[in-house]
Amino acid sequence: MGLLQSLPFYFTKCIVWEGSNFRSIHEACLRGSIHGDIVVVVTSKQGCGGADYARDKGLPVILFPKNKLEADGISPADLVATLRSFEVDFVLLAGYLKLIPAELIQAYPRSILNIHPSLLPAFGGKGNYGMKVHKAVIASGARYTGPTIHFVDEHYDTGRILAQRVVPVLAKDTAEELAARVLREEHRIYVEVITALCEDRVIWREDGVPIIRSKENPNEYS
Numbered sequence: 115m116g117l118l119q120s121l122p123f124y125f126t127k128c129i130v131w132e133g134s135n136f137r138s139i140h141e142a143c144l145r146g147s148i149h150g151d152i153v154v155v156v157t158s159k160q161g162c163g164g165a166d167y168a169r170d171k172g173l174p175v176i177l178f179p180k181n182k183l184e185a186d187g188i189s190p191a192d193l194v195a196t197l198r199s200f201e202v203d204f205v206l207l208a209g210y211l212k213l214i215p216a217e218l219i220q221a222y223p224r225s226i227l228n229i230h231p232s233l234l235p236a237f238g239g240k241g242n243y244g245m246k247v248h249k250a251v252i253a254s255g256a257r258y259t260g261p262t263i264h265f266v267d268e269h270y271d272t273g274r275i276l277a278q279r280v281v282p283v284l285a286k287d288t289a290e291e292l293a294a295r296v297l298r299e300e301h302r303i304y305v306e307v308i309t310a311l312c313e314d315r316v317i318w319r320e321d322g323v324p325i326i327r328s329k330e331n332p333n334e335y336s
């Protein structure tokens with residue numbers, strides 16, 4: 115399966131989130147902006163926005179990890195085998211709130227991305243997700259925040275940073291207002307990054323930092 119036919123794979127956690135990044139990416143695939151497609155969706159909770167949207171679009175939905183409430187979850191080894199069976203090239207996380215196991219990270223080196231709603235390394239790590247991040251940003255007095263897209267390693271939010279966008283924090287912002295402003299930027303940056311990934315424009319510097327080659331000017335990187 116060539117890269118341009120690469121078929122990103124999607125994780126979404128679905129208690130709180132609406133799967134808006136998933137929808138944004140899927141729509142970009144359908145209109146041809148992203149030279150790839152989402153072929154399977156993995157969720158940690160069956161009954162949520164992202165999983166419902168996936169089923170509406172005829173995409174297979176897999177439960178991972180197993181949990182007490184739902185019997186049909188799969189093991190890490192089975193998850194890797196399932197992704198291989200779908201010929202998945204990349205794994206894309208957005209709002210997935212469980213730790214990705216080492217088995218998957220070893221099976222997909224430099225091929226798993228996550229979007230986090232702050233400028234990592236600030237406001238990242240265990241316990242930092244969703245609205246908790248935006249509340250902490252406001253409470254800190256930070257004047258800027260924004261989404262970070264990073265490669266996933268064995269720990270929460272410590273993988274190599276690939277892209278960030280800056281979003282202002284306004285003096286009277288509520289967490290909800292800030293979250294909405296950041297989410298709009300998330301939708302833009304994630305589609306831009308996956309577009310580059312599927313066009314083989316993500317390269318690794320000698321110091322191990324991943325960078326993106328501009329489509330318009332191949333001599334420019336970000």
Ligand SMILES: Nc1nc2c(c(=O)[nH]1)N[C@@H](CN(C=O)c1ccc(C(=O)N[C@@H](CCC(=O)O)C(=O)O)cc1)CN2
Nearest residue numbers: 210211212213214230239240241243267268269270271
């Ligand atoms: N191996 C990795 N797995 C995951 C990563 C990662 O970088 N490496 N990113 C997260 C996404 N994330 C931040 O971007 C994140 C998600 C969840 C948590 C967290 O503290 N979760 C709670 C459980 C929450 C729940 O089940 O409702 C916890 O572990 O106690 C922190 C950061 C996805 N996986």
Ligand SMILES: NCC(=O)N[C@@H]1O[C@H](COP(=O)([O-])[O-])[C@@H](O)[C@H]1O
Nearest residue numbers: 131132133134135209230231243244
């Ligand atoms: N630390 C992980 C984390 O907080 N991820 C955040 O969950 C939301 C998912 O929204 P969506 O389901 O509408 O894409 C996004 O804001 C994403 O940055």
